[in-house]
Structures are given as structure tokens and as C-alpha cells.
Amino acid sequence: MFPIRLADIHFTPGGRSVLAGVDLDIDKDGITVILGPNGAGKTVLLRMLAGLQAPHRGEVLWNGNGLPAAGIAMVFQHPVLLRSSVFYNAGLGLKPLGLTRAETASRTMHTLERVGLAHRADDSARLLSGGERQRLALARAWAMRPQLLLLDEPTAALDPSATEAVERIVREIRSDGTRILMTTHNLGQAMRIPDDIVFLSGGRIVERAPASRFFARPQTAEAKLFIQGELPWRIAFDD
Amino acid sequence: MFDTLLDALALLGHLDSQVIAIVWLSFKVGLSTVTLATLIGLPLGALVAVASFPGRAATTVFLNGMMGLPSVVVGVIVYLFLSRSGPFGSLGLLYSPPAMIMAQTVLVVPLMAALTRQIIEDAWREYGTEFRSMRFSLRHSVAALLYDCRYSLVVTVLAGMGRSLSEVGAVMIVGGNIEGFTRVMTTAIALETAKGDLALSLALGLVLLTVVLLLNTGAYHLRQWAMRKYG
Secondary structure, eight states: OOSEEEEEEEEOGGGOOSEEEEEEEEOSSSEEEEEOOTTSSHHHHHHHHTTSSOOSEEEEEETTBSOOSSSEEEEOSSOOOOSSBHHHHHTGGGGGGTOOHHHHHHHHHHHHHHTTOGGGTTSBGGGSOHHHHHHHHHHHHHHTOOSEEEEESTTTTOOHHHHHHHHHHHHHHHHTTOEEEEEEOOHHHHHHSOSEEEEEETTEEEEEEEHHHHHHSOSSHHHHHHHTTOOTTOOOOOO | OHHHHHHHHHHHHTTOHHHHHHHHHHHHHHHHHHHHHHHHHHHHHHHHHHOOOTTHHHHHHHHHHHTTOOHHHHHHHHHHHHSTTSTTGGGOOTTSHHHHHHHHHHHHHHHHHHHHHHHHHHHHHHHHHHHHHTTOOHHHHHHHHHHHTHHHHHHHHHHHHHHHHHOOHHHHHHHTTOTTTTOOHHHHHHHHHHHTOHHHHHHHHHHHHHHHHHHHHHHHHHHHHHHHHHO
């Protein structure tokens, strides 16, 4: 799977440039946060790494090869939960792995315990709170024991307490040896969680640096403005 | 007319053996048809909704068009297949309940497949990306979507049951409306009305109406329960 290499990635749906020549190497350890304003191309980049979106130009290589058959999991900003129990939803990602029923049940229950949802196993997944839903989505991905976990703004709609719970789980998943890439535009989270930051703006990687250095000494004017909360990306409204 | 209604109620009240036999056979044929059509139509509809293949749009249009398939046409086609000179003539199924089940299954499968396709396609739009991220095969996707939409699909099964119970043309042609053997509610109603025995027709009509209302009431409550339980 590793290293993963994105080379000269362009993505231009309908002629609009979303990614404009992204080059990125991803090794097998740590947590990387892809930081940037809305519309910077963060989600598209994650979708390409998950094999859900092909670039219009350039290539994505996983250890020099095409998309691996397994080992990648993704958690979306608004995870889809089926009309069934928490337990069923947590084990959903194991279906293609061909595990026995006992193995599936044991792995699912173990993961639910680790995200603090074991006591809700029999409840309906769709009646969970926002934070619980996101923890369930993380459990579903974690149960698959992925080598690479992609998180697309997993805490975007959560309160601070639910955000803290998700961040704790993300760190635990990392300590299990899973490589994590996550997108966020939450600066506090970008300071707390990652080993390194990839700062994306205007469809390009403007800066990549260890998290502590990125926030202490940003190397580019765009990163500096973003950290200071300036809004050069202010949305223009028609008069 | 009031006297006819009283006679019809009396037939039902006395559990008239002729009425019971006709109703019983109707249910056997209807339930067998719906079981078969569910096993074929639901996966077929889900497959068309999820799979990408050349001619998918044409298949969708064909399925939708087959929802209005005239039952007498199906009756004639199945008759040709089962008649002595037909490819399955040696099976001796013509004018038997299995022939009626076959004809009705041909009628009901496209209806259930088309309705299922619509329901599953809507769900697929919502879930597709996530399923693909979990490397779901076509089989896994179809199974998960059918499971997730199970309460919506009850309406599909009900529509199939309704079509089967109310159908008269195909079962008349391949069943022959033989008393005590292939006579079902709809064929009996047609025959008895023609003969002027309106009481029996009305009694059977009341049974049909009651069954349809009960099924719909059950489906409504099931959906309400599912909404409360699963959101």
C-alpha cells in the first residue's frame, strides 16, 4: 500500500479547476491533516486516495501499483447508516472480507467497546446523536482494520465534547498502526491531532510541514493568513 | 340489491363450502405467485438499479412498460407454452393451479421489479459512495440495499399481491375456471355474475375487498412501527 504517490493530479469538473497539479507522497506512519478553506479540493483528494474518484490528469499509485483490493477505509462527514441496529452497522464493512459469523460478531463488538457504543449495540443506528453516529462510523471503519483511514471532516457538525471523543478515537486507531489522513478546516483540531499538515489552497498544495512548525512558522503568505483567520477566500456574492 | 347483499352476507356467515374453497385456492395461488415474484422481482429490480451495463436504460423502460402488461396476453403466451403442442406440453400443467401461478408470476414479476428498481435506485444514490468505499461487490450492495429498504418494499409486495388477487384474464385462460380445481375469486365472480348469481359474486367481492383493506392496514402499521424504531 505505502508509499502512496499522487503525481501531477488535476481535477477539472465542467472545466472548473478543483485540483491543479497536486504532488503528494504519503508514507505509512502518522496522522496527516489536510487543511484548507472550503472548496480547496480536500474532499476530492481524499476520494482519489480511496479510489472513489479518478483524476482528469495525473496518477495515484499505491506502492507503485493500482488501487489495492482492501486496506482502505473512509469515514464521511455525513456517514450513511442503514435502518438497522448499531451492531449491524458497525459490522457492515466486514461483509466483503469473508469472515465467519463468529469472527464478524467478535470484531464488531470489540470495536464498539473501543468507541464506547457497546451498550447501544441493539439500538437503532439512525436514532443516535450526531456524535454517536460519527463514533459508529469510525467503529465501522476501524473494524475493517484498515492500513489507511481517510476521514473527511469527521467533526464538522459536532459539539466540543463529541469532537473530543472522536479525536481520542482517532488517536487510538493511529496507535493500532493505521495511517490516517483527515481533512478539516478547524484550526484547533489541526493543532491537536496531526503529525504533519498539508495546506491546500486553490487546488494546489501550498505548504507541507510538521504541525508544530506549520503553526509556529508558516512558510507561505497564504498559510499565514489562514492561520490568522484572514479571509482572502471570502465568498463573493452577486449584487 | 339489498336482498342480494343480505344473501351474500349469509353465504359468508354460514361459511359456505363453495366460497371457502374458492377463497382458499385464491390465497394459495396468490401467495405462491407473490413468493415466487418476490424471489425473482426484488433482486432483479435491485440489480437493474445498482449495476452498470449496456442497455440499462432500455431495460428500465422495458420493465416500466411491462407493468401494464395485459393479463390476457400473458395468459395466451403461457397457454401456448403449456398446451399439448407447446414446449412444456408434456408436463401436463395446463388447466391446473401451477399453470395459474406461472401466468401470474409472469405478470407480477415486472411490476415488482420496476417498483423495486425505483426504491433501490433512490437508496443507491444515497449509499453508493459509502458502499464503494467499503469495496462492496454488486451482490453485497444489492443485499444491503434490499435489507435497508425492506419496509418500503412491503408496498411492492402488496402491489404484487393486489395484482395477483385481482387478475382474471390470465388465470381464466390457463386455469380454465374449473369448479373445485382452478376456480378462484375473480374467475368465479365473472362466471357467477354472467349466470346471474349475484349473491355469490358479491360475497367473493366482499372477501377480496376485506383482504385488500387488511393487507394495506397491516402495511401501514408496519411502516409506522419501522419509522418509530429505525428512523
